[in-house]
Amino acid sequence: MVGAVFGAVFVVVNAGSPLDTVTATLLRVVACAAAASVMVMWFLTARRERSAPEEARRNMFSRGYLAVVAAEAILLFGGLRALAALGHPEQANVAWVAFVVGVHFIALAPVWKDRSIAVPGAVLTLLGVAGLVLAATAAVAWVPLVSGVLSGVVLLGGAVTFGWRAMAARTTGTARRTGDVLSPSS
Numbered sequence: 001m002v003g004a005v006f007g008a009v010f011v012v013v014n015a016g017s018p019l020d021t022v023t024a025t026l027l028r029v030v031a032c033a034a035a036a037s038v039m040v041m042w043f044l045t046a047r048r049e050r051s052a053p054e055e056a057r058r059n060m061f062s063r064g065y066l067a068v069v070a071a072e073a074i075l076l077f078g079g080l081r082a083l084a085a086l087g088h089p090e091q092a093n094v095a096w097v098a099f100v101v102g103v104h105f106i107a108l109a110p111v112w113k114d115r116s117i118a119v120p121g122a123v124l125t126l127l128g129v130a131g132l133v134l135a136a137t138a139a140v141a142w143v144p145l146v147s148g149v150l151s152g153v154v155l156l157g158g159a160v161t162f163g164w165r166a167m168a169a170r171t172t173g174t175a176r177r178t179g180d181v182l183s184p185s186s
Helices: 003-015 019-051 061-083 092-112 117-134 142-179
Strands: none
Touching: 003 019, 003 092, 003 142, 019 142, 061 092, 092 117, 092 142, 117 142
16 A cells, blocks of 8 residues: 555656646546555455454564665665755656665565565666666656656556455455355455
8 A cells, every 4th residue: 555655646746747737637647546446455455354363464564674664764865865965956856766765675575575576676776777867867857757657657556466466365365265155245
């Protein structure tokens, strides 16, 4: 759910120039709808997970997680200050955010023992690097699209994919436990 919200924020905040107004508005609406659908999936799976045995749940907020998030905050805010001090254009900020968020997902993959989150992490990292390169050129106006909108699309795509997987896993897990055929109300 967090990835979906930040994905939508990436799109809503950065969908502007060089895009025309209609395209930017359409991207914002689709991003918000995707985030809303992920929230619905999250609430449906969270409700089902409450009934799961305690040992089946994993602790996502371990010391490793906290260490990664602390490093992310330091890199994020320290990097933004460094970019400003070095006189980089303001558009470079979104590229730095995309880079740091991407690296954070890569670092979380072994902590959460889930290699699949490294994929969107790698893509966000590359989009951040691409934006930093663009920020140093005459194409600086494209940084919000490349590092912002596309990063948001990656986060939203990952969140929707993981949401569907979680819903499918809960459904098939229920079917295996009970041996029953699932009804539409399940």
